[in-house]
Amino acid sequence: MIRDTSFTFRSARLGTVSKKETIQKWTTGAGSWANVPWSVFSRYSSALLLLLVFCTVTVVGLFAIRDLRRADLEEQNMFTRSVLSLHRIAALQYQTQETRRSTLYALSTADSNLHVKYADQSREADHLVSEGIAAYLANARTPNEIDIGRRLQRDWSAYLSVRDEVLASILEGSTKEAVDLDLTGGVQSFDRVRHDLAEIERVYDQQASQQLASVDAISRRTILRVAGVLAITLAATIASVWAIQRSRMSGAIQLAKLQMEFVASVSHELRTPLAVISSAADNIADGVVKGKDELRKYGAAIQNQSRQMTELIDQILLFAATRNQRNHFVMRALPVSEILHSALQQTSGLAKASGFCVELEIAPGLPLIRGDASALVRCLQNMIVNAVKYSGKSRWIGVRAFLSDTELHGQREIQIAVRDRGMGIARLELPRIFEPFYRSPAVVAEQIHGTGLGLSLSKSIAEAMGGRLTAVSELGAGSVFTLHLPVVEDFQTNTDEHL
Amino acid sequence: MRLSCCLCILVALALLPGVLPRGTLESAAYPPEEKPGERNLAIVVNLNNPVENLSTPELRRIFLGERGHWPNPYGRRITLVMLEPGWPERAAVLSIIYQMSETEFNNYFLHGLFTGEVFVSPKTLASPEGVRKFIFNVPGAIGYLRESDVDKTVKVIRIDERLPDDKGYKFHVPLR
Structure with missing residues (x-):
């Protein structure tokens, strides 16, 4: 109704x-x-997995790159500092030796002009040493470095006092007095200076070792991270490929199952009206149907079932035509x-x-x-x-x-x-x-x-x-x-x- | 007679460059441009030397090597510094302070060292710069320089309370 x-x-x-x-x-x-629903997640699991892999690899990769850059910067700084430190300490050691050498060379001659020349050289060298010590103190960062620098400065000043007296004695012509002065005062004060310089060298060595250890640690960590990234990438790729394959297979299995069910269903849908038509036809052929009214009833049943079959087949054909885009x-x-x-x-x-x-x-x-x-x-x-x-x-x-x-x-x-x-x-x-x-x-x-x-x-x-x-x-x-x-x-x- | 006169003149001419201060002939022919203080002869000592003034006799005693040390409390050994022969400054000092010739000067110190009358013989430097550096390095040194050659590394002392620029200052040196 x-x-x-x-x-x-x-x-x-x-x-x-x-x-x-x-x-x-x-x-x-x-x-x-x-x-x-969960079915949506399972359907897009491969894409989600790939996305997860991409994000993980990107993040870890960024960390690895950051570590690499840091290690590189550390290396550069270490190299620069080491080179400068070596240069500084070498210059100090050389100039201190020059100061003393020039002073002692003056003992080897009686020419006042040469005495003056050696005195000049010694003073020039000691001026460079003083500058070097000032530069060292300016760059000193730890209390130990500052302490050593100040001690070096004091010892150097003490040596210069003796050196000046030795020079004066040499220029005056009192060679023996100059030698005595140097032996009693000059040698000891100069040894203290050498000891201070050796200590500075040890400090530089320690710093270089620490920096090297730091760079080494960063490098090892970076290598581990990169290896981790590669391992994760490999594992995730394998997992993604497996998930995609599995998803496709399950989709194909599902489709095949549905198609089998469809075939079974269509077969049943067609068999039922066919059975009715066949039964009606048998009855009519066997003469079971006698009156016009009964015949009309059987005819209507056959018509009805035929229409149902036709509709079903039309539907299937229409579906096929729609899928093939031939409408x-x-x-x-x-x-x-x-x-x-x-x-x-x-x-x-x-x-x-x-x-x-x-x-x-x-x-x-x-x-x-x-x-x-x-x-x-x-x-x-x-x-x-x-x-x-x-x-x-x-x-x-x-x-x-x-x-x-x-x-x-x-x-x-x-x-x-x-x-x-x-x-x-x-x-x-x-x-x-x-x-x-x-x-x-x-x-x-x-x-x-x-x-x-x-x-x-x-x-x-x-x-x-x-x-x-x-x-x-x-x-x-x-x-x-x-x-x-x-x-x-x-x-x-x-x-x-x-x- | 004539011949001997000519010979004397020739000898005198030959000896003239050795007697005249260096540069005199040249200066007569080509007068150089004069720097301030170039004619004044300054007596210079080490910067640490507390002596500010010397009288001329004291100066002469020091230059003759008759004094061995500066007065206390300074007490440093006196070291006399001279320029090499040929420098006008040396000639001026020989003339004004020593009042000797080169030969007399050399003989004096040889004799003095031998007899012990002289404590130390002077040091001889090749240039005014060398004199300056020597005096700078030796606390008890004393020397002489043209006033124009003096710098901050040495100290100029007064002679008879007069500095080289003062009126009545006695020590002058011809231009180079």
Whole structure:
């Protein structure tokens, strides 16, 4: 029974919620991250794994690069410091020796002019030593270095005092006095200076060793990190390849399983009417059927079963044509009421036989839609047949057509919603119901027959018409399947299109 | 008679360059540009020497080597520094202070060292720069330089309370 009524489309079991909220919550392919089923994760596991690998490798790689740069900088600094330190200490040692050498060379001659010349050389060298000591103190960082530097400065000043007296004695011509002075004072003070310089050299050696150890540690850490990165990369790559292969295999196995189920289902769907036809034909051939009325009844049964087989085969062929993209749709402007009434007429027999009450509501003044009439009727037929099949104990179906508040790609759209109060669809199953050959395990358990092609076909047709097919459902409460079609704004009729 | 006069003149001419101060002939022919203080002969000592003034007799005693040490508390050994023969400064000192010729000067010190009358013979340096450096290095040294050759490394002392620039200063040297 079809009732044309203007009732408010309200779900008693679903609650009074806005269509938009419900659609946003349950529409296939949409939804918050909290509701994404595990099947989505498992489907994209390989991509997620690759992403994880990429992020890990990038982060660790950045750390490794940072360590390498730090090690390189440390090495450069160490080299520069070591070279400068070596240069500094070598210059100090040389000039201190020069100071003393020039002084003692003056002892080897009696020429006052040469005495003056050697005195000059000695003073020039001691001036360089003083500068070197000042430079060392300026660069000294630790208290130990400063202490050694100051001690060197004191000892050097002490030596210079003796040196000046030795020089004066030499220039005066008192060689013996000069030698005595040098032996008693000069040698000891100069030894202290040499000892201080040796200590500075030891400090530089220690610093160089520490820096070398530091660079070595950084290098080892970097090598370990790089090795770790390579190992992680290798392991993750192997894991990714394995996951991808496994995912493909499981997908292929799943598809093969679905196809086998489809073949089994189609075989059953075809065998049942064939059995009826065969039985009726046998009875007629055997002369069991006697009267015209009985003959008419058998004929009607054969007609009915033949029609069912034809519809099933048409559906399969249409599905195949849709998948191979060899459809010829005749696109024209259509009134919604025309296709709705046509679909309801096609399914009236089934609805009547099952005792269903179909409530139809078409909003007044709806604009035309664009599409192929027979394809759209087939689509709506599938939706209504599904509503009948999965209504369970309910015997009510609602069909409503209205102009939507939302727009599709900037165009106004008309929505044709088919609602039932049947078994509903589980949350986890909802994303998969439009897959070809897919049948929910719950439906198979209920022994509800089907090929798994109906919704896939309807979705293909809806998209071919420039629209879409959405589903909203609550397990145990019912489902709403909505066909969204763009409104005709300006269209040329009778246009053939390959889709 | 005539012949002997001519001979005397010739000998005198031959000996003239050795007698005249160096540069005199040249200076007569080509007068150099004079620097300030170039004609004044400064008596210089080490910077640490506390002596500020000497009288001419004291100066002469020192230059003759009759004093061995500076007065206490300084007490350093006196070392006399001379320029090599040929320098106008040396000639001026020989003339003004020693009032001797080169030969007399050399004989004096040889004799003095031998007899012990002289404590130390002077040191001879090749150039005013050498004199400066010597005096700088030797605390008890004393020498002489043209005032224009003096720098911050040596100290000029007064002679008879007069500095080289003062009026009445007695020690001058011809230009080089």
